Amino acid sequence: MEITKQVIETNPNPVYVKNELGKFVLANSAYAALHDLSVEELLSHGASNLDYSHERDLEILASGETAKAEEYYRLKNGGKIWYQTTKMPLKQQNGVNYLLSISTDITEWKEALQAATESVKGKETFLANMTNEIVTPINAIIGMARLVKKGFLNKAQEEYLNIILSIADNLLCMPNNILDYERINAGALGMEFIPFNVSSTVRDTVRALGQSANEQGLELNCHETTENIPIVEGDPFRLSQILINLIKNAIKFTKKGDITVSTEVAARSSKSITLEFCVKDTGIGMTAEKFESLLRSFNQENSNTPPLFAGTGLGLTICKSLIESQGGRIWVESEPGRGSRFYFQIPFLISEKAIFEEAEPPANNNLKGLNLLLVEDNQVNQLLTVSQLEECDVNVDVALDGEDALSKTREKAYDLILMDIQMPVLDGIVATSRIRKEYNLNNNTPIVAFTANAHKIDLGQYKSAGFTDYLLKPYNKTNLFLTISKYTGQLLKRKPVTRGKFNMDARPAALYDFSGLGDLANDAAFIRKMQQLFIDTVPGQLGELHEAIQQQDWDQVVYIAHRLKSTFGNIKITAAADALKKMESVARSGNELHQIEELFKEVSQATEKVLHVFSDLLQQTA
Structure with a gap:
């Protein structure tokens, strides 16, 4: 045992052992020095105010699985030292468990990588x-x-x-x-x-x-x-x-x-x-x-x-x-x-x-009568999602932001919540976290994240906040129905609907495309609503975006561009949607800001063309 302690103590890399309560029972000088303590002080006091790994170590002990992670410590001189750390549970013959943590210095490699x-x-x-x-x-x-x-x-x-x-x-x-x-x-x-x-x-x-x-x-x-x-x-x-x-x-x-x-x-x-x-x-x-x-x-x-x-x-x-x-x-x-x-x-x-889609679900169930809450601040997205859900006789309440969602979830129990991520007042991540933590009628209700940022999905953050799953916008309608069915245990069965036929040949293919809306693309009444809503809302939002650009309020530019990106993406106004995506990225990073004016011009030109065509089509069908 003495030789074991000597090997651990002379090891230049940090090593420690904890018991099932997360208390240090063994450590070497290399680890204690990171906290500016001696080994004796570390073992006697536990360094509880410095041990940021305490909760994570308890999780590893409970799971019984080995874990690896990169860690860094800030030194007194202001520098940083990086370690590759392996933590493994050690189960003794008497049934007592310990946690062994061994770190290897990778600072030189990290600096080279940086x-x-x-x-x-x-x-x-x-x-x-x-x-x-x-x-x-x-x-x-x-x-x-x-x-x-x-x-x-x-x-x-x-x-x-x-x-x-x-x-x-x-x-x-x-x-x-x-x-x-x-x-x-x-x-x-x-x-x-x-x-x-x-x-x-x-x-x-x-x-x-x-x-x-x-x-x-x-x-x-x-x-x-x-x-x-x-x-x-x-x-x-x-x-x-x-x-x-x-x-x-x-x-x-x-x-x-x-x-x-x-x-x-x-x-x-x-x-x-x-x-x-x-x-x-x-x-x-x-x-x-x-x-x-x-x-x-x-x-x-x-x-x-x-x-x-x-x-x-x-x-x-x-x-x-x-x-x-x-x-x-x-x-x-x-x-x-x-x-x-x-x-x-x-x-x-x-x-x-897709696997769920192909599975044989239980018979004689459908989505009829389900109560869903849609949390979405974009009016075009609201119209689209509500119209799609009404095909299945789903009851939908709409909340305009996270704060509104909190209010509604305190008053009524829902079968599922569709939560947008980026919203004013209170965003979807914070709202979901609060629904899960505070007393609420929907503490255990499935919550699905709606996000238009494919490149920014952080599954760990979504899980920590309490999300059950996520859907990318613009989404495939089948995926929406499958997700609802999966988390409510209901089989899809859409009601038959009689619609006026929308003439798909009446619009220029390169300008916009309603085909991604599924059956609704052939619903003349719905398409007219979408066109009128676009005319009523988009010019005002573009005005707000231009004002934010002039004032160099880049946070507001990010928010408005994000909202508009979804609106344009739903009806595949591709050039404008791509320009808004680029604008959001540039404004968020703060680099190459000179591109934003040109990107705004590209969006405005595409919008003018679509507005002109929509106005003509609405006049023809009036």
């Missing part, structure tokens, strides 16, 4: 500035070229303009590709793991690039598998990025013909699915050896490639890294002069929501 991260941030700042300097004039060139194309042109002039547009479009991709490549090299390119609809992601991506293909005289098609693809867990943004790079590559290397994007199921089990994507073109083609060489060295396919088709291969390299980081692979089938077929496979876990 230096590398700061280097990456410096590069990102430089590249972001460069991107802005490049994007502004190139967008002007693209805009003027498109204006010229509307005039009377001969065949040669139209071809020259198409070349200008192609070159300009390729130049716009370069800064972002370089930035992503630097992030990949630094290991700083994060991946999301959220439920999403693969078919919708592919379809929306192809639709977004349709104009670029048409300007080059190409036809861009989307072929969907006849097999059902369930909701999966993964990163929809990276999947879209991979497809964008491959489709733009196909547009660049295809002089005439068509490009087809397809999705097939390569393998499937009860819990996972492997999807195979293909981008097929009728372009100049390449050999498999050249493809591998391109990925390795960024060399052009060959020195005889015309300047129009010149490229670094950086986009393909980024695709390969993104695919492999998700456990997938990429390959090409191609021949020079006969087009290319770029294939890639990615395995996904099937979302629990």
Whole structure:
């Protein structure tokens, strides 16, 4: 035993042992010194006022499972020291449990990582500035070229303009590709793991690039598998990025013909699915050896490639890294002069929501008569969610903010609460936490978080606050119904409704899209309500946003942009929704604030077009 104590005491890394009550029974000088105490003082007093690990240690003792974490301590000289700490329960033969904590100094590694991260941030700042300097004039060139194309042109002039547009479009991709490549090299390119609809992601991506293909005289098609693809867990943004790079590559290397994007199921089990994507073109083609060489060295396919088709291969390299980081692979089938077929496979876990959807639920139940509380400050979102729930004969109360939600939950018991996250007065996280902690009729009611920030989901924070689950906005209506059904134990059974048919062909496809609203997209009365509400609310909110920008009230900019982002996203006014998302991010970070005016201009222009079309359609149906 004496040798054991000597080994522990001479260990330069902190070590301690606690009993089942969380009291120190053994520690070495390295650990005691972190609290500026001797070992004797630590053991006698317990350092209770300094031991921030006390609650966590008790949890580990209770669970009986080993845990690892990074910890840091602030030294007297103002410096920090980082440790990788392992904590493990030790069960004795007499049934008594102890907790052993062993730490390893990783300060040097953390400092090196921080230096590398700061280097990456410096590069990102430089590249972001460069991107802005490049994007502004190139967008002007693209805009003027498109204006010229509307005039009377001969065949040669139209071809020259198409070349200008192609070159300009390729130049716009370069800064972002370089930035992503630097992030990949630094290991700083994060991946999301959220439920999403693969078919919708592919379809929306192809639709977004349709104009670029048409300007080059190409036809861009989307072929969907006849097999059902369930909701999966993964990163929809990276999947879209991979497809964008491959489709733009196909547009660049295809002089005439068509490009087809397809999705097939390569393998499937009860819990996972492997999807195979293909981008097929009728372009100049390449050999498999050249493809591998391109990925390795960024060399052009060959020195005889015309300047129009010149490229670094950086986009393909980024695709390969993104695919492999998700456990997938990429390959090409191609021949020079006969087009290319770029294939890639990615395995996904099937979302629990999808598994639940396919399960056989108990019979003779439905959602009729359920009492739900919707906590949402956005009027458009209110109209959409309430209208969808009314299809199932659900009783819905609406609270305008977290404080209103607290008041309503004290007066009435609900079967489920749908809680927006970002709201005025009291946000959804604080409101949910208070519902769980204070005396309330809904202490144990399932609460589902509504959030439009896919990149900012903190599951740990949601769980700590008391949320049961979450849904991303804009959400799929099926996911909404499945979530309600899952946490109330009720089977979906929507009532039949008779609706006037809304003419989907009456609206410009590129401007907005109601198809994501499901059955409601064909409900003429509902669509008119949505259009009128957009006309009544959005201009005023844009006015508030512009005023906040002028006053440089960035917190208010974040709040209003977040609200509007959801409104535009619901009806797929994509360009404006993307601009608002970018504006929210810029205002939140405080970097590149000069971009906000241009982003606001982009949102305003899109809004004016939609307002004009909505007003005309409402007059026609009046």
